[in-house]
Amino acid sequence: MDLEHLKTDLLILGAGGAGLFAALHAQKADPDLDITIVSKGLLGKCGCTRMVQGGYNVALNPGDSVERHFMDTIEGGKWLPHQELAWTLVTKAIERVQELENEIGCFFDRNPDGTLHGKAFAGQTFDRTVHKGDLTGIEIINRLMEQVWARPIRRLEEHRAVALIPSSDGALAGVLLIDVRSGKFRFVAAQAVLLATGGGPTMYRYHTPSGDKSMDGLAMALRLGLPLRDMEMVQFHPTGLLAGPDTRMTGTVLEEGLRGAGGYLLNGAMQRFMGDYDEKLERATRDVVSRAIYAEMRAGRTTPNGGVFIKMGHLGPANVVKQFKGMVDRCRDCGFDLAGGLVEVVPTAHYFMGGVICEVDTATECFGLFVAGEDASGMHGANRLGGNGVANSTVFGGIAGDAMPRWIAANPGFRAPDARLLDAEIGRALHPFAHQPGDLNALREKLLDSMWDEVGVVRDRASIERGIAAIDRIEAELLATGVADGSRQFNLTWHDWLNLRSLCEISRVIALAALKRENSRGAHFRSDFPEPGDLATSKFTVARHRSGGIEMTELPVAFTHVKPGETLLRASLAAE
Numbered sequence: 001m002d003l004e005h006l007k008t009d010l011l012i013l014g015a016g017g018a019g020l021f022a023a024l025h026a027q028k029a030d031p032d033l034d035i036t037i038v039s040k041g042l043l044g045k046c047g048c049t050r051m052v053q054g055g056y057n058v059a060l061n062p063g064d065s066v067e068r069h070f071m072d073t074i075e076g077g078k079w080l081p082h083q084e085l086a087w088t089l090v091t092k093a094i095e096r097v098q099e100l101e102n103e104i105g106c107f108f109d110r111n112p113d114g115t116l117h118g119k120a121f122a123g124q125t126f127d128r129t130v131h132k133g134d135l136t137g138i139e140i141i142n143r144l145m146e147q148v149w150a151r152p153i154r155r156l157e158e159h160r161a162v163a164l165i166p167s168s169d170g171a172l173a174g175v176l177l178i179d180v181r182s183g184k185f186r187f188v189a190a191q192a193v194l195l196a197t198g199g200g201p202t203m204y205r206y207h208t209p210s211g212d213k214s215m216d217g218l219a220m221a222l223r224l225g226l227p228l229r230d231m232e233m234v235q236f237h238p239t240g241l242l243a244g245p246d247t248r249m250t251g252t253v254l255e256e257g258l259r260g261a262g263g264y265l266l267n268g269a270m271q272r273f274m275g276d277y278d279e280k281l282e283r284a285t286r287d288v289v290s291r292a293i294y295a296e297m298r299a300g301r302t303t304p305n306g307g308v309f310i311k312m313g314h315l316g317p318a319n320v321v322k323q324f325k326g327m328v329d330r331c332r333d334c335g336f337d338l339a340g341g342l343v344e345v346v347p348t349a350h351y352f353m354g355g356v357i358c359e360v361d362t363a364t365e366c367f368g369l370f371v372a373g374e375d376a377s378g379m380h381g382a383n384r385l386g387g388n389g390v391a392n393s394t395v396f397g398g399i400a401g402d403a404m405p406r407w408i409a410a411n412p413g414f415r416a417p418d419a420r421l422l423d424a425e426i427g428r429a430l431h432p433f434a435h436q437p438g439d440l441n442a443l444r445e446k447l448l449d450s451m452w453d454e455v456g457v458v459r460d461r462a463s464i465e466r467g468i469a470a471i472d473r474i475e476a477e478l479l480a481t482g483v484a485d486g487s488r489q490f491n492l493t494w495h496d497w498l499n500l501r502s503l504c505e506i507s508r509v510i511a512l513a514a515l516k517r518e519n520s521r522g523a524h525f526r527s528d529f530p531e532p533g534d535l536a537t538s539k540f541t542v543a544r545h546r547s548g549g550i551e552m553t554e555l556p557v558a559f560t561h562v563k564p565g566e567t568l569l570r571a572s573l574a575a576e
């Protein structure tokens with residue numbers, strides 16, 4: 001097999017907020033390090049950071065505090081977050097937003113007095129979501145991309161990571177890649193590797209993340225034997241655009257700020273229904289609003305395409321156009337008038353709270369491997385607050401970029417890859433070329449429906465077991481389905497096949513974790529166990545690949561800053 005060998009000191013997988021921040025920080029920490037960024041798509045054009053609409057949570061303004069941001073994160077996460085990680089997120093977000101403006105060159109919207117404007121986001125007790133209109137991610141990723149371009153950082157764009165390759169002693173030796181353009185394999189040896197491929201629950205019928213995200217990072221980590229936490233926690237955003245089955249725009253998100261600004265939801269019978277589910281109405285957390293919409297759908301009170309409506313017109317169409325230009329344009333492209341009319345929406349799989357277990361400095365259990373962004377877990381627990389996602393990727397990406405050069409200095413040297421494993425991984429990636437081509441799209445559709453119907457917004461034991469059986473069947477069919485053995489250059493069918501394999505593997509872990517958690521917390525709702533259980537003895541799930549299959553365990557949450565029933569806020573402030 002034609003395998004090219006490359007070498008770099010520090011290898012970063014993923015070019016979203018986490019990957020790009022890591023590269024910039026690492027380059028600043030040690031300009032002599034050879035740094036390489038690998039990205040499945042084109043730099044600046046791929047991943048979800050570019051798609052961030054609403055904004056970035058940070059406690060900057062008078063009346064807000066890191067303690068308040070922290071309590072919102074912990075309570076929103078239903079007491080499951082890793083408290084040290086959540087604390088790091090909220091405290092470092094301040095530094096990171098200032099860095100984004102003062103060093104990276106972003107401009108965010110401001111109040112008349114020059115302070116940063118914070119918009120209202122659901123589930124938060126303060127309007128702290130800093131933004132650039134409603135297209136914040138484009139500002140962040142474009143400026144980050146320019147900074148990376150201006151530095152001697154090597155880029156392997158349109159390269160897909162397929163396996164994390166250890167040395168014989170278990171430490172990480174490097175990463176096996178496919179150059180998507182040429183179809184050739186490359187092994188990149190590295191002293192340290194950052195996994196920042198951004199999760200992305202694209203195995204659901206309705207989903208928001210970018211098409212390049214197919215849980216590859218978590219699938220690779222699982223195969224390496226790393227423990228994955230909170231894998232049952234798939235966040236559904238309540239307001240995915242529902243524009244019919246024939247457009248890829250269906251499922252894309254209409255941002256939370258719409259509800260924050262006073263937009264409300266109507267069912268197909270034109271009744272405002274959120275009052276039947278939560279006193280916070282449309283400003284309840286994402287899980288609550290998603291379940292309410294799902295219940296209306298199950299009761300048959302739906303719109304023509306089977307969802308509910310969002311209405312903004314009562315806020316003044318001109319005002320809506322001014323505040324939410326990107327959303328208004330997106331809806332208009334699909335034939336909807338967001339400013340003055342009604343737009344059909346449906347819950348859509350948006351974010352993955354589960355991921356690789358890591359330390360506060362982003363180190364994982366595997367010597368030489370670090371993780372940041374949506375591939376990492378623990379920061380959000382059972383629910384990610386809107387605005388905490390991009391804060392998470394930039395905060396921990398930067399931390400990884402600071403920590404990895406220090407780690408390399410303390411543990412210098414390259415390690416030889418396990419040659420047997422490297423060969424096996426190449427064989428695994430080439431598997432479809434040894435089989436007769438088949439209908440991959442039909443398999444993908446089956447997976448989307450199985451996950452949506454059986455392991456979706458509401459689950460129970462019977463549905464999850466049906467889901468697992470369906471995933472097993474789909475994966476078995478996939479393994480028997482091939483790809484025509486023609487050119488491997490830009491062979492997107494091959495990559496669809498690989499995407500589907502990662503999605504099947506992680507779908508199974510999601511389902512097994514959902515089976516393990518016999519209570520309902522945040523994004524995970526079991527209709528057969530609808531209660532949250534005792535908060536004081538909260539546990540998080542851990543999935544790990546063992547020779548006999550996936551092993552599921554539970555570990556207690558450590559309440560290192562605050563215990564259930566307590567608050568870090570002074571009584572007068574907490575009551576505000």
Ligand SMILES: Cc1cc2nc3c(=O)[nH]c(=O)nc-3n(C[C@H](O)[C@H](O)[C@H](O)COP(=O)(O)OP(=O)(O)OC[C@H]3O[C@@H](n4cnc5c(N)ncnc54)[C@H](O)[C@@H]3O)c2cc1C
Nearest residue numbers: 014015016018047048049054055161198373374387389390
């Ligand atoms: C539509 C939308 C709107 C959002 N709005 C908000 C918001 O308003 N506020 C907020 O806080 N969060 C928001 N989020 C969430 C936020 O985008 C993510 O939390 C965050 O951007 C993730 O950053 P990341 O760096 O981990 O991953 P990403 O930015 O997704 O980057 C992942 C990178 O990994 C690469 N990659 C993937 N697989 C491979 C592979 N096998 N090999 C090599 N490279 C690979 C991708 O090409 C990409 O470069 C939104 C998400 C979506 C989808």
